[in-house]
C-alpha cells in the first residue's frame with residue numbers, strides 16, 4: 452500500500468496524496484484521517500468535554516514515538532533541548548500559532564507536552580479538589596487516540612493547556628513528525644499509550660534534589676517563598692507517589708538523580724550522584740558500558756587527564772535488577788571542572804551510538820550553559836539523545852528493508 456504521508460507543508464505532500472486531490476481542511480488533504488479535538492475553550496470555569504472525530508483514510512505507521520516522564524520542574528525541557536539538538540536544527544513553537552503553545556517542533560522531532568491533555572483547567576481542578584497529577588484531571592482516551600493517529604501518520608488537532616492563564620485554549624494542528632516525543636506527567640500511565648511507545652525514559656529526581664532545584668527556580672527566578680515551595684511539593688506528593696513514580700518500572704531508561712555520596716551528609720543538592728539505569732533486552736536499544744560489558748567496575752578517573760577539585764568524580768558500572776528487570780547501571784558521582792576533558796571519559800565508554808569520536812563531548816560543550824552540564828545529568832541526557840537517534844535509524848532502516856524483503860519472497 453502506498454504511504455499517504457502527511458508532510459509539514461502541503462506543498463511537500465507525497466505523490467500519493469497529490470494524485471488524490473480533494474478538499475483541504477486546515478492545509479491538509481481531507482483524504483487523510485484527522486483526529487479533531489473540540490473540547491478547548493478560552494473562557495474560565497470547569498474543564499471542557501473532550502470529543503474527537505475521525506475522518507477517512509489510513510496511513511502506514513511511520514512516526515517513532517518516545518515517552519519522557521517526570522514530575523514538573525525535574526528537567527524535562529532541558530532534556531528535550533539536548534535531545535532535539537542531536538538531530539540538528541532548532542526546536543521552536545508552531546509558527547504563527549498560540550504564543551502559549553507547549554509544543555516544540557524541529558526538522559525531525561515534535562515534542563508535545565501531555566499537560567495539553569488536562570481535562571480540567573486550573574479552576575476545574577480547584578473546584579473538584581484534584582491535582583493535575585490525578586488521572587481524573589486528564590483525558591487519556593484523547594491522548595491515546597491522538598498519539599496513535601500521529602504514529603500512523605495522521606495529523607491531529609491537539610488541545611492546548613495554557614500555563615499562563617490556567618485555561619484550555621483552542622486546539623493546534625500537529626502534523627506527524629519523524630520522531631514524536633510525548634513528555635509530561637503520564638506518558639506511561641495508560642497501558643494503551645504505553646504500548647505505542649518505541650522507547651521510554653523516566654527522570655527520577657530524588658526529593659532532596661527536587662527541592663533544591665525548585666528553590667533555585669521558583670524562589671530565585673519566580674519569586675515564590677520557601678514555605679509556598681515546600682507546601683506545593685508536599686501537596687503533590689501523595690498523587691506523585693500514586694500515579695507518577697510507578698511509571699518508572701516501565702521505562703527503558705531511567706535517569707536517577709541523587710545527592711552525592713562523596714561528601715558525607717551532604718544536603719546542599721549541588722553535587723549529584725546520577726545513575727543511568729538501562730533495561731536489557733530491548734530490540735533497538737543496547738546499553739552503554741564502561742570498559743567491559745557485563746563486568747562490575749568502579750573507576751576514579753581523577754588525575755592528570757581529568758582535573759577534579761573536591762569532592763572529585765567516581766564512576767560505577769555493573770549489572771543489576773530493577774523492578775525484576777535485568778538492567779545495566781552506569782553511575783557518575785561528582786562533577787567535571789573542565790568540560791572539554793570529558794573526552795577522556797567518553798573514550799572509555801562503549802555503545803554510546805556516536806557518529807564520530809568525541810561527539811558526546813562536542814554536544815556537551817555546545818550546551819555548556821544548560822543546567823547539569825558539569826555532571827551526570829547532562830552527560831546521560833546527551834547519551835540517551837544519541838541512543839534515540841540510533842534507535843530511530845534502526846527502525847527506519849528496518850522499515851525500508853521490509854518491502855524489499857517481502858518482494859524477494
Ligand SMILES: Nc1ncnc2c1ncn2[C@@H]1O[C@H](COP(=O)(O)OP(=O)(O)OP(=O)(O)O)[C@@H](O)[C@H]1O
Nearest residue numbers: 522523524525526527528529664667668822823828
Ligand atoms: N540537570 C540539572 N541540574 C541542575 N538543575 C537543573 C537540572 N535540570 C533542571 N534543573 C533545574 O530545574 C529547573 C526546571 O528545569 P526544566 O525547565 O528543564 O524542567 P521541566 O521538567 O521541563 O519543568 P516544568 O515541567 O515545570 O516546565 C531549571 O530551571 C533548573 O533550575
Ligand SMILES: O=C(CO)[C@H](O)[C@H](O)COP(=O)(O)O
Nearest residue numbers: 523566573583614615617636
Ligand atoms: O504538574 C504540572 C505539569 O507541568 C503542572 O502543575 C500542571 O500542568 C498544572 O499546571 P499549572 O500549575 O500551570 O496550572
